[in-house]
Amino acid sequence: MSNTNNPLLIPLKNLPTPKATAIDGQIVTRSFSGRFRNLRILGAGVLAVLFFGTSWINWNGHQAILWDLDTRQFHVFGPTFWPQDFMLLSLVMIIGAFLLFAVTMIAGRVWCGYTCPQSVWTWAFMWVENITEGDRNQRIKLNSAPASFSKIAKRGAKHSVWLAMSIATGIAFVGYFIPVRELTVNLLQFEWFSTSAIWVFIVAALTYLNAGWVREKVCLHMCPYARFQSVMFDRDTLVISYDAARGDTRGSRKKDEDPAELGLGDCIDCYMCVQVCPTGIDIRDGLQMDCIGCAACIDACDEVMDKMGYARGLVSYTSAAALADEPTRILRPRLVAYATAIIIMLGALWFALDARELVDMSVVKDRTVLYRKNSDGDIVNVYRLKITNKTQMPAHYELHIANDARLSLTRTFTLDLKPGEIVDMPMSVVMKGASAESGMTHFDFVLVDSNRITTREAANFIYPAF
Ligand code: SF4
Ligand code: SF4
Known part of the structure; x- marks a missing residue:
């Protein structure tokens, strides 16, 4: 069909045909407006504020969210998670995956289109490109224009803003692993060869390359989600269709x-519709x-329909069932299965979080000497206790012995630990008097905190016949 009579087309003298979306291997998109674009800006704006802003929030005197690699502690506002809690992280990730499956089954690739970091950053970089170099036709002209001051200035402005955005992204990302204030001050003081600074530059370089240059090729050739998403689609899934x-x-008219x-x-x-498509x-x-x-x-098509005076929706969210004039079902067996699995896993997560201990105690019996006799003639067994305060608050503990009245500690034992502090110490347990028979008894070390919350760890006491 010819496009020459189309009143909506800008004359494309000396430019590629409207069909050509890729110039020198790079997709050159046209800017557009519309309700889904506004929705994406809103969603991306909220996500950007969360991503760039959350690491700057302090909570109880600490960075609210910090994955401290040195101490291997993961602070999430109040609670601190330890390597022993990584099962919880796995559970959160599995719940996230099932949520993604369910959302994909209902509404197709909305994650990719609206919230995937690759898409969000690419749209942001494209917006900068549009501001600095102009819209599609101006960029195509600029691309083929000879070198000039204007071309260098436009290109320089674009790459400068891209680099600034990339470095900001690097700082924000690494700031979730290294305290962001400390990191920013170090960078401003030109400490650019530390491990943290190098990671900032690596993340910045990946952002610059992915969002500025590689763009849709990540979605087309590198993203595994694109490969298996069709498994989750059915006739009732909302997809974008013509x-x-x-x-x-x-035809034009x-x-x-x-x-x-x-x-x-x-x-x-x-x-x-082709010229605005980021994947061409x-x-x-x-x-x-x-x-x-x-x-x-x-x-883009709604805008065209409005200008032509036609009804919107020639390209729209619809389902294969609706296109075949069949009713679109919301509730489907597989969706119910996803929802059931999510609810069960959320329950398990709630239970696991509730049951999570805020102090960790491990006990290992000294295996070099099974027992010894002290100067009073009592039997002594020695243990190594490792106690960890898993909270972000200082804690006070008392240690007791339970389940065998013959056993006691050599002294009343109290302990003050700083937030996240770990102590590793020997501990002697005494059995008063002699026993006619040798044997082994089971008992518990009991740690009581200032809120009277107890933590128990079982141990064995070995004694000879005297
Ligand atoms: S065809 Fe292109 S513009 Fe349309 S939804 Fe898919 S990726 Fe976006
Ligand atoms: S589908 Fe809409 S935007 Fe695409 S070519 Fe037809 S009228 Fe134009």
Whole structure:
């Protein structure tokens, strides 16, 4: 179909045809507006504020969220998680995966289109490109223009802002592993060769490359999620589709011409949906693996429909069932199974968090000397106790012996630990008097904190016959 009469097309003298979305291997998209774009800006804005802002929040005198690699402690506002708690992290990640499966089954690749960091950063970089170098046709012209002051200035402005955004991303990301205030001060004092600074530059370089240069190729060739997402789709999944029954036969026409008289459908073949697509595909060719579900083509086509005076929705969120004039089901057996699994795992997570101990105690019996006799003639066994205060508050503990009245500690034992402090110490347990028979008895070390919460650890006491 010819596009020469299309009133919506900007004359493309000396420019590639509207079909060409890739120039020198880079997709060159057109800017657009619309309700899904606004939704994405809102979602990305909230995520960006959370990502860049959360590490600067302090809680109880500490950074609110910090994965402290030195001490191997993960602070999340109040609670501190330790390597022993990593099962909980695994559970959170499995719940996240099931949520993603369920959302994909309902609404297709909304994660990719609206919240995936690769997409969000790519859209942000494209926005900067649009501000500094102009819209699609200006960028295509700039690309083929000879070197000039204006070209260098525009390119320089774009790359400067990209680099600033990349470094900000690197600082924000590494700031979740190294206290962000300390990290920022070190960078401002030109300490650029420390391990933390090198990680900032590595993350910044990856951001600059991924969002500035590689862009949609990450989605098309590197992201595993794109490979298996179709397994989660069914006839009722909402996907972005072109309504071929309404749109075909495609062709240009004047706004006041009746398409029915021309033997045409509602698609004016303007290629706007193709030119805004960040992966450079034509949605009118049907559902494709390359579609990241960003809905840019819906916004672009709705704008065209508005200008032509046609009803919106030639490209829309719909399901295969709806396109075949069948009802779209919300509740499906597999979705119910996902929801059930999520609810069960959330219950397990709640239970595990509630049962999580805030102090850790481990006991190892001294194996070099099973027992010894002290100067009073009592039997003594020696143990090594390792006690960890897993909270972010100072804690006071008392240690007792339980379950065998013959056993006692050599003295009343109290302990003050700083937040996250670990002590490793020997501990003697005494059995008063002699026993007619040798043997072994079981008892508990009992640690009581200032809130009278107890932690128990079982141990064995070995005694000879005297
Ligand atoms: S589907 Fe819409 S945006 Fe795409 S070519 Fe047809 S009229 Fe233009
Ligand atoms: S086809 Fe539409 S929804 Fe899919 S990636 Fe392209 S613009 Fe986004």
